[in-house]
Amino acid sequence: MKSKMISEKKVILESVKERLDAYDVETSPDCLALADITIMxxxxxxxxxxxxxxxxxxxxxxxxxxxxxxxxxxxSLEKNQERAKELLTWLQNTISSGKMGNPGKPGVKWFNRYLKPYGLIPQHLRKMGAVYGAVVHGAGNSGRLMTLAGQCLRHNPDSITSPTQRCVVINYRRKN
Incomplete structure (x- = not known):
């Protein structure tokens, strides 16, 4: 069961990255694009x-x-800063034009309803993004993983408390 979950997460990481690469900013984004950019x-x-x-x-x-x-x-999960910026502005422009509702507005439940069949809430997307981003940037050990995850979460390094301690839980074992 555990190995099935690990392989599913690897498939999810690869499929998110493939979808991010395939998005065309000339079309209108949907809820899946919002979820992928939230993870990214x-x-x-x-x-x-x-x-x-x-x-x-x-x-x-x-x-x-x-x-x-x-x-x-x-x-970020997307190493290319220009591509990440392009995807973020694509999403922001769609929200500001009214073609998509603002998911950050309090009381709006449409995005939560979209995620519910997958057993997710928006907080899970952020946590997955921190782990995926740290893995993509080549964390060699658990200390480096926490540092990279903190940078992905945009954690202030001067702050005493770290969100990575409660957000990033990963079994970091080398293969073989």
Missing amino acids: LCLRLAEVTTLHITDAGVTGYAKNRGQPDIPRKFR
Whole structure:
């Protein structure tokens, strides 16, 4: 049973990456695209419309309201920063044009209903993105995995508490 779950997660990682590469920004995104981009950038749904990717890093965090918006290092499932920026703005433009509802708006349940048949909630997408991003960027050991996952989650390195301790649980054993 455990090996089946591990192989399913590997298939999910590969299929998310394949879908991200295949998205055409000329068409309108759907709920699956929103879920994939949420995984790719480890987004909180409240950050979907405010997050920005620049050369200096990533800014626009939902949890930093009223605090200075310090750019954090860009780490994501998508290593190409330009492609990640293109997909994020594609989604943001669709939301701002009204073609898709804002999933970060309190009280909106349509995205949760979309995820329910898969046994997921938006928080799970963010956690999967942190693990996938750390794996894609080549974490060699569990300490490096936690560092990379913290960067994917855009965790402030000056903060004492780390969200990676409760978000990233992985059995990191070498093959063979």
